[in-house]
Amino acid sequence: MTSPAPIPSRGTRWTPSPAVGPRTEAVLSRLQLLVTRKLDGLLQGDYAGLLPGPGSEAGESREYRPGDDVRRMDWPVTARTTTPHVRRTVADRELETWLAVDLSASLDFGTGRWLKRDVVVAAAAALTHLTVRGGNRIGAVVGSGAAPAAPAGRWRPAPPSGPGQLVRLPARSGRKEAQALLRAIAGTEPRPGRGDLGALVDMLNRPPRRRGVAVVISDFLAPPQQWARPMRKLRVRHDVLAIEVVDPRELELPDVGVLPVVDPETGELHEVQTADPRLRRRYAEAAAAQRAETATQLRAAGAAHLRLRTDTDWLLDMVRFVAAQRHARTRGTTR
Numbered sequence: 235m236t237s238p239a240p241i242p243s244r245g246t247r248w249t250p251s252p253a254v255g256p257r258t259e260a261v262l263s264r265l266q267l268l269v270t271r272k273l274d275g276l277l278q279g280d281y282a283g284l285l286p287g288p289g290s291e292a293g294e295s296r297e298y299r300p301g302d303d304v305r306r307m308d309w310p311v312t313a314r315t316t317t318p319h320v321r322r323t324v325a326d327r328e329l330e331t332w333l334a335v336d337l338s339a340s341l342d343f344g345t346g347r348w349l350k351r352d353v354v355v356a357a358a359a360a361l362t363h364l365t366v367r368g369g370n371r372i373g374a375v376v377g378s379g380a381a382p383a384a385p386a387g388r389w390r391p392a393p394p395s396g397p398g399q400l401v402r403l404p405a406r407s408g409r410k411e412a413q414a415l416l417r418a419i420a421g422t423e424p425r426p427g428r429g430d431l432g433a434l435v436d437m438l439n440r441p442p443r444r445r446g447v448a449v450v451i452s453d454f455l456a457p458p459q460q461w462a463r464p465m466r467k468l469r470v471r472h473d474v475l476a477i478e479v480v481d482p483r484e485l486e487l488p489d490v491g492v493l494p495v496v497d498p499e500t501g502e503l504h505e506v507q508t509a510d511p512r513l514r515r516r517y518a519e520a521a522a523a524q525r526a527e528t529a530t531q532l533r534a535a536g537a538a539h540l541r542l543r544t545d546t547d548w549l550l551d552m553v554r555f556v557a558a559q560r561h562a563r564t565r566g567t568t569r
Contacts, residue, residue, distance in 0.1 A: 265359040295319045330405055331365045332438050333358055333374040336452030337422050338429030339498040345483045346545030353479045353542050354451050355420050361449055366412040373405030377434040379425025399425050400434055428499045431456040435464040448472040453479045458531040465535040474537040481544045486518045
């Protein structure tokens with residue numbers, strides 16, 4: 235899922251453009267149909283509860299004034315103070331969701347049904363489609379390696395404010411804007427060099443925004459000390475969901491003899507003797523330890539954690555995750 239449209243440098247602001255290849259358009263159309271048929275309403279309903287409802291959420295109390303709606307009387311406070319009080323309600327407001335999408339070179343890898351990059355775009359499509367309704371706004375920051383690049387198509391960037399391949403797509407409402415955002419994500423080409431996941435997450439912290447939902451989509455192969463602190467900072471103000479994309483070969487090696495392995499971010503080539511059972515065991519133990527540390531740091535940051543694999547049904551995994559989240563919240567409110 236690639237496109238010839240390169241990505242501008244860090245700090246760039248874009249405006250929508252449909253300048254992506256026909257294959258990308260076809261894939262996005264299929265994703266939209268899939269999400270509409272099988273996920274419609276699940277994720278949207280799950281996250282709508284993170285913010286106050288449509289004028290019915292209880293707020294602070296104040297003394298009764300002539301003309302106030304008597305249906306808003308706060309009887310417990312009235313009885314306690316012997317002075318009539320009414321309960322204010324919190325006005326309805328739109329949900330603002332921000333995606334931090336990691337599309338560095340390590341995502342251009344996959345030995346299952348899809349590349350990790352395809353799963354990242356699919357997850358972004360599901361979140362975008364289900365979040366944008368009801369006047370909700372969605373924006374994104376996209377990371378794509380560290381090499382400089384020039385803008386292309388009808389995206390019109392402002393002068394870059396710093397080094398790196400981090401781009402901000404402003405939060406907007408409406409289906410057309412959401413489709414343009416998805417085209418921009420799907421049309422992002424990976425760049426050589428290691429991406430900075432910590433800097434990508436930190437872009438969601440600046441400038442400070444009102445409370446909303448922040449979603450970080452990455453393979454989280456970067457060291458936790460790079461991104462753990464920005465994640466904790468992000469959780470102070472927002473509800474955070476971390477979507478970790480994993481390939482089975484990152485968890486264990488097959489017994490296939492000498493296996494050439496290339497680091498997609500640096501281009502380094504290594505030959506690994508996978509026939510050695512001790513090497514495969516050490517690799518599996520190191521991979522398990524790395525994933526466990528990632529889960530621990532995400533839990534410490536207070537982020538919800540969803541793991542998607544390239545060899546399983548990502549849509550079914552999302553449905554199960556949403557159902558589990560809803561069950562946990564319902565159980566917590568009824569105890």
